[in-house]
Amino acid sequence: MSYIKLDKNKCKSCYLCMDVCPKKLLKKSNEIGKTGEYTVEFKDEQNLCLGCGQCAMVCPEIAITEVYKDE
Ligand code: SF4
Numbered sequence: 001m002s003y004i005k006l007d008k009n010k011c012k013s014c015y016l017c018m019d020v021c022p023k024k025l026l027k028k029s030n031e032i033g034k035t036g037e038y039t040v041e042f043k044d045e046q047n048l049c050l051g052c053g054q055c056a057m058v059c060p061e062i063a064i065t066e067v068y069k070d071e
């Protein structure tokens, strides 16, 4: 099982992570962030995260900092 840590305080709502995730596990939250737009949250109820790190690599704000892999 893999998962990520996302700091909503750093998110600038560019939504690049939503586009890049192959499993579409990043979704708009209902919280307004620093740019006045909805921040993103990580939703992986079915443990689909691959731990590929693409979301962390694409984030310009380094809001997604860690990818845990628990094999
Ligand atoms: S690590 Fe990969 S699969 Fe997991 S949320 Fe990020 S982009 Fe999606």
Ligand code: SF4
Binding pocket: 006, 010, 011, 012, 013, 014, 015, 016, 017, 018, 040, 058, 059, 060, 061, 062, 063, 064
């Ligand atoms: S890539 Fe980073 S800044 Fe952009 S929406 Fe995702 S978490 Fe927020």
